[in-house]
Amino acid sequence: MVAPSMDVLVALCKRRGFIYPSSSVYGGLAGMYDYGPLGVELKNNLKNAWWQSMVHDRDDVDGLDSCIMMDQTVLKYSGHESTFTDPLVDCRECKMRMRADFIENNQCIGCKSTNLTEARDFNLMFSTSIGPIASSENKAYLRPETAQGIFMNFKNVLDSQSRKLPFGIAQIGKAFRNEITPRNFIFRVREFEQMELEFFVSPGDDESWHQYWIDTRYQWWQDQGLSPKRLTKAEQTADDLAHYAKRTVDLLYTFPHGPDEIEGIANRTDYDLGSHTKEQDQLNIQAKVSENQHATQRLAIKNLETNAWQVPYVIEPSCGVDRGLLAILSEAYEEEELENGSTRIVLKLKPHLAPIKVAVIPIAKNNEQILNMTQKILKILKAHIPGKILLENTGNIGKAYRRHDEIGTPFCVTIDFDTISAEDATHPGTLTIRDRDSMTQTRVSIADLVPTLIKMNTLPQDCPA
């Protein structure tokens, strides 16, 4: 299967209402995208699948939703103020700015000149100020990762939920990075969403838990439809490792622009909780706070046997929703040659991710009896199938099938004259279920509609009914 080009995906996303450039009425903002009616459904389905597997299906993880704006001291002591930078160079000829590690042969990406400035560090965090008067005292940042909000709430969750090691805190939310060169559609953007788990373990148990999460996350992406042929694990070299990491394995997906990171799984050691705890110690010493009060501020756990404070190690699987969505769209996109010589575009999305679960199509758009029956079927489906059920009343079934193939709707249900002409229990009204992938059409009675869809929708391919 050949992967689609990025241009093909961008065009499909705009045409069908998945993703649009942001602020486009006034020319657009580089590195920002808005999600349209289908994009938001797909995104929510992906986030729900992650939340289900990380929080609801587990007994050792709690969820969190922390603020996007963060106090500058948090990001000072996390190391982000000093080290969350990319190397920036300017082209003296065309004035283009670019990341030094993205250029080849010391040539400008735009005009190919080699007349470039020396690389200098550029901090990726967006800053703002809280309150009416901007000053260095009330400076705040839009968080560059959701993780710091989790570390700030470590103690709150530990105490309120009576947790013991190992346990995790999961969060989905927006993150912001002032990328020097946003590119490759929604792959590298300035405003994006992350799905992050911080899993706290005893030092010494960190390596085996790290391996566990690498394998678990690799499998999860396959469960979302990504083929293992395009998904690889890549060990970061010592030069690549972030300032906090002991070991990091990236999951790379072969995007239309080539293999690139979809998720990083890092062993952050006790770096974050340790730095915040050290800072708390300093502040408490300066303020002459007693040992009792002092201890409550530490982002640590008391070892009941030794009575010593222990800072847990942290394993962090961190992925981008937008990159995940791009990978899923890229993997699902297919162009099929049909027997009549035409080409069918189809998004073979896993049903749990599909923006629309079922499209209901009446055969005649102005027939009152058919429309009444359509409303009845819609009501039945909405009561039993979670997710978006859509009425497609265009009167052109062929066109509706093509549209729903292109947006990945797994099933279309067609209401026709046999649906309304039920005579008795032995000749009940029937309707057609059309399967997106095989294009087969199955006639079922109205009573069998929901059980048939549930069976088709949820059972894995190789699972006997």
Ligand code: ATP
């Ligand atoms: P890269 O090296 O590609 O800049 P990173 O290693 O800095 O990424 P992390 O800090 O590990 O990324 O962030 C975790 C995840 O957040 C990434 O795997 C990615 O899916 C997502 N992510 C990071 N930066 C961006 C961005 N600018 N646009 C979209 N997603 C991003």
